[in-house]
Amino acid sequence: MQSKKQIITFAALAVVLAILPWAITGGFENGKSWLRAVDFALLYIMLALGLNIVVGFAGLLDLGYIAFYAVGAYSFALLNSPHLAAVLPAWLMHPPLLVMLLIAACVAGVFGVLLGTPTLKLRGDYLAIVTLGFGEIIRIFLNNLDRPVNITNGPQGINNISKVNIAGYDLGRPIEWFGLKFDTVHLYYYLILAFCCLIIFVTLRLQRSRIGRAWVAIREDEIAANAMGINTRNVKLLAFAMGASFGGVSGALFASFQGFVSPESFVLMESIMVLCMVVLGGMGHIPGVILGAILVSITPEVLRDVINPLQSAVFGERLFDPENLRMLIFGLAMIIIMLLRPEGLWPSKRRAREFHEHEEEAKA
Amino acid sequence: MSTPLLKIEGIHKRFGGLHALNDVALSINAGEIYGLIGPNGAGKTTLFNVLTGLYQPDEGSFTFNGKDLFRQKPYVVVESGIARTFQNIRLFANMTALENVMVGQHVRTSASVFGAVFRGPKAKAEEAAIAARAQELLDYVGIGKRKDELARNLSYGDQRRLEIARALATSPTLLALDEPAAGMNPKETDQLKALMEKIRADGVTILLIEHDVKLMMGLCDRIAVLDYGKKIAEGIPEQVKNDPRVIEAYLGVAPE
Numbered sequence: 015m016q017s018k019k020q021i022i023t024f025a026a027l028a029v030v031l032a033i034l035p036w037a038i039t040g041g042f043e044n045g046k047s048w049l050r051a052v053d054f055a056l057l058y059i060m061l062a063l064g065l066n067i068v069v070g071f072a073g074l075l076d077l078g079y080i081a082f083y084a085v086g087a088y089s090f091a092l093l094n095s096p097h098l099a100a101v102l103p104a105w106l107m108h109p110p111l112l113v114m115l116l117i118a119a120c121v122a123g124v125f126g127v128l129l130g131t132p133t134l135k136l137r138g139d140y141l142a143i144v145t146l147g148f149g150e151i152i153r154i155f156l157n158n159l160d161r162p163v164n165i166t167n168g169p170q171g172i173n174n175i176s177k178v179n180i181a182g183y184d185l186g187r188p189i190e191w192f193g194l195k196f197d198t199v200h201l202y203y204y205l206i207l208a209f210c211c212l213i214i215f216v217t218l219r220l221q222r223s224r225i226g227r228a229w230v231a232i233r234e235d236e237i238a239a240n241a242m243g244i245n246t247r248n249v250k251l252l253a254f255a256m257g258a259s260f261g262g263v264s265g266a267l268f269a270s271f272q273g274f275v276s277p278e279s280f281v282l283m284e285s286i287m288v289l290c291m292v293v294l295g296g297m298g299h300i301p302g303v304i305l306g307a308i309l310v311s312i313t314p315e316v317l318r319d320v321i322n323p324l325q326s327a328v329f330g331e332r333l334f335d336p337e338n339l340r341m342l343i344f345g346l347a348m349i350i351i352m353l354l355r356p357e358g359l360w361p362s363k364r365r366a367r368e369f370h371e372h373e374e375e376a377k378a
Numbered sequence: 379m380s381t382p383l384l385k386i387e388g389i390h391k392r393f394g395g396l397h398a399l400n401d402v403a404l405s406i407n408a409g410e411i412y413g414l415i416g417p418n419g420a421g422k423t424t425l426f427n428v429l430t431g432l433y434q435p436d437e438g439s440f441t442f443n444g445k446d447l448f449r450q451k452p453y454v455v456v457e458s459g460i461a462r463t464f465q466n467i468r469l470f471a472n473m474t475a476l477e478n479v480m481v482g483q484h485v486r487t488s489a490s491v492f493g494a495v496f497r498g499p500k501a502k503a504e505e506a507a508i509a510a511r512a513q514e515l516l517d518y519v520g521i522g523k524r525k526d527e528l529a530r531n532l533s534y535g536d537q538r539r540l541e542i543a544r545a546l547a548t549s550p551t552l553l554a555l556d557e558p559a560a561g562m563n564p565k566e567t568d569q570l571k572a573l574m575e576k577i578r579a580d581g582v583t584i585l586l587i588e589h590d591v592k593l594m595m596g597l598c599d600r601i602a603v604l605d606y607g608k609k610i611a612e613g614i615p616e617q618v619k620n621d622p623r624v625i626e627a628y629l630g631v632a633p634e
Contacts, residue, residue: 086624214493219495219497220494223493223494223505224484224487224493224494224504224505224508225489225494226494227477228481228484230470230472230473231484232472234470234471234473235468235470235471237432238464238469240453241432241452241462242456242461242481242482242544242545242547242548243453243456243461243482243485244484244485245550248451252491256491364528365472367528368472368528
């Protein structure tokens with residue numbers, strides 16, 4: 015079934031991904047911070063793919079998606095840091111990685127259903143407002159749940175989150191293998207990459223299944239989907255739960271990679287960024303969404319490195335703070351892309367046709 | 379006479395002050411083509427929506443195939459064997475013709491998330507069966523060659539056919555068609571008539587709303603007439619055609 019060409023492409027991609035961290039750390043001066051950016055890009059790919067299920071497949075606009083990332087991150091943080099160690103039973107602390115990620119996915123999934131249930135009858139802008147509110151509620155809770163009982167440690171966040179421990183290897187310490195020194199960023203690169211691939215695989219499988227078709231049917235016409243015997247309530251809740259659980263896994267990996275979580279990481283802007291990745295890349299098209307996630311998360315890093323030298327060269331001094339300029343350029347790029355390629359940078363063939371059909375008709 | 383396949387009694391549906399369905403009773407026997415006519419706004423589509431679970435009636439009773447379907451959810455109604463099409467075609471526009479029909483089989487299949495992800499032998503077989511059955515149904519309604527076209531790009535008549543194929547994919551006992559011939563030319567209407575007769579011959583009961591009186595007279599076994607939410611006549615086509623109340627509803631009363 016799979017052609018030779020596909021296998022070769024796949025193998026080449028695997029080799030590139032395997033040596034990428036070494037190329038980055040070896041090739042650049044500040045390679046480690048670049049590799050860190052790549053690790054984050056991988057986390058964002060997971061987030062974007064999770065949101066893609068809700069927005070791209072089922073057509074439910076969610077502006078509070080980052081809440082699930084937060085839920086995953088805090089689940090990991092609470093079970094893997096000294097913060098609540100005195101209160102929680104010892105058997106619950108520091109669970110094995112897979113168990114921990116399962117917990118994070120499930121907790122986030124439950125929150126997904128919690129968000130989904132009251133919004134079942136909402137669509138479009140109404141749904142967007144409610145989900146936006148939900149995202150903020152979660153963040154504000156995290157900010158304030160340090161009183162009367164200190165659960166989240168409020169705005170200070172949770173510190174000293176332990177690194178992942180796999181088969182006796184502590185990913186927090188460099189490991190020597192085959193004469194290569196694997197630093198924490200390298201180790202996390204491979205770890206996150208593995209889960210990222212898993213999520214891509216799951217999404218691909220879901221898309222071409224009975225469930226995936228039901229999601230798309232709801233996006234296309236909810237009443238017709240209903241009349242065709244799809245239990246729209248359950249299928250929509252499933253989309254929310256699946257999307258949220260991807261966010262939860264990503265959040266848990268983020269917490270352990272970062273070693274520190276605070277409500278600041280889960281602001282509205284982050285939700286909007288993830289949505290941008292989905293829309294920019296090509297809603298509903300998995301390769302497009304991955305591309306979108308990479309571009310949106312890496313571009314700011316590149317800009318940061320380019321803007322300062324450029325300013326110094328042109329004006330002789332630094333006129334703008336790169337952080338502010340970055341958003342300006344980024345916003346502009348977004349507007350241009352939406353004007354010229356509203357279907358996204360890498361849409362499915364079908365969606366591209368959908369957007370450009372009438373242009374062709376006009377020409378003909 | 380045996381018990382009817384579908385039986386509703388005393389159905390009322392109000393929208394605020396509008397009494398859209400007023401004490402409507404119908405019974406449809408297995409294997410017949412039952413027509414529903416009436417002037418615009420008479421409540422035909424409302425009745426359809428009640429019969430398919432999209433609207434919840436205020437009062438009355440509704441049994442189908444021995445099962446109580448009063449105020450049931452649409453998916454329960456579909457599961458029990460009633461499928462429908464829409465007056466203003468409601469296809470999944472950006473899915474292919476084949477995928478549209480595949481979605482129709484949702485209610486008769488069971489693959490879960492785990493089945494989808496692990497794709498074991500059972501899930502694989504089910505998926506293959508869904509695709510094969512969808513192709514079969516597209517061939518059945520005569521648009522098998524257009525399976526990979528997006529639904530929105532099909533011609534009007536083909537969209538109507540696709541909607542019928544999608545409804546048949548739910549394996550219904552009763553197929554409810556809401557103005558399937560609307561906007562069709564005479565040739566397409568004839569083909570549609572042949573299709574409906576084929577469906578009936580294959581054991582599916584048909585409930586039909588239509589304005590094309592000629593088509594209805596030649597096709598239906600029995601016809602009911604709705605006017606202002608009330609059933610004003612019911613019977614074989616000949617009888618209904620000559621009923622003074624029906625003539626009055628359509629043409630008004632002759633001045634004395």
